[in-house]
Amino acid sequence: MRDAIAVEALKARRSRLPWLSAAAFAVATLVGAMFMFILQDPDRARSMGLLGTKAALTGGTADWTGYFSLLAQTTAVGGTLIFGIILVWTFGREFSDHTAKDLLSLPTSRTAIVAAKFVVTGFWCLLLTGETFVLGLIAGVVLRLPSWSASAAGQGLGRLIITAVMSWLLVSILALAASVGRGYLPAVGVMFLMVFLAQIVAALGYGHVFPWSVPGVFSGLSGPDRPAVGPVGFVLVAVVGAAGIGATLGWWRNADQSR
Numbered sequence: 001m002r003d004a005i006a007v008e009a010l011k012a013r014r015s016r017l018p019w020l021s022a023a024a025f026a027v028a029t030l031v032g033a034m035f036m037f038i039l040q041d042p043d044r045a046r047s048m049g050l051l052g053t054k055a056a057l058t059g060g061t062a063d064w065t066g067y068f069s070l071l072a073q074t075t076a077v078g079g080t081l082i083f084g085i086i087l088v089w090t091f092g093r094e095f096s097d098h099t100a101k102d103l104l105s106l107p108t109s110r111t112a113i114v115a116a117k118f119v120v121t122g123f124w125c126l127l128l129t130g131e132t133f134v135l136g137l138i139a140g141v142v143l144r145l146p147s148w149s150a151s152a153a154g155q156g157l158g159r160l161i162i163t164a165v166m167s168w169l170l171v172s173i174l175a176l177a178a179s180v181g182r183g184y185l186p187a188v189g190v191m192f193l194m195v196f197l198a199q200i201v202a203a204l205g206y207g208h209v210f211p212w213s214v215p216g217v218f219s220g221l222s223g224p225d226r227p228a229v230g231p232v233g234f235v236l237v238a239v240v241g242a243a244g245i246g247a248t249l250g251w252w253r254n255a256d257q258s259r
Helices: 002-014 017-040 042-047 064-096 100-104 110-143 150-170 172-180 184-203 211-219 231-254
Strands: none
Touching: 002 017, 002 064, 002 110, 017 042, 017 064, 017 110, 064 100, 064 110, 064 150, 064 172, 064 184, 064 211, 100 110, 110 150, 110 172, 110 231, 150 172, 150 211, 150 231, 172 184, 172 231, 184 211, 211 231
16 A cells, blocks of 8 residues: 555656646635735725726625635635546546556555555645645735634634545545546546536525535535535535545456456
8 A cells, every 4th residue: 555655646746737736726825815905905906907997896804714714715616626637637547548457467456556546636635725725824914914813723724624625525436437437538527517516506505415515615605695514414525425435446446457
């Protein structure tokens, strides 16, 4: 297992995707900082050309609590897209590069290989979440956001991590889609379907019980007028994550790998 993790980590380190994913989360964090800057003084933002003359931003406050909430919402959206791409690349590349059969001929169990992929991607996504929080702290200090407290920072970090973990669990089915589809495209199609359904169900007011909408609702993306996420929503997320990981392990263990 240790060797399998080392190999998967080496594959990730030699690719450009870690840098691209880190850049994507950095840009998203800076965009959130720009929103805070605009909310601090809309007239100043208009004079600088950051906001249209008749435009206005609503639904947020220019303080630490509002910024941490915005970072969690960014992670909920980025979790489905960026985390999803990471899972699709990690599993789909073995088939697109025609290395799956060679990989499985090694004296390492299929279970260890798949588990290593999930461990590396999980740690990868956790690092991206940490990057978001650290950059958010730096941006908040530069903007001199009010209402700082250790309690607010702790709650913000907790919400950020929970949102990221749920997002990673939910995109685990993309690993199965990339494996069964033997490449990137089928999994990308499933990812787009997930995003579409999550938006539709959340708009209908049932996002708190639809697993792929739960991270967004939990982060506050759907607004305060929507039902809060309860135990049922969290359990459904855990069930989907366990099913995705378990089904992927089962498929790699039992499927014929002819190419």
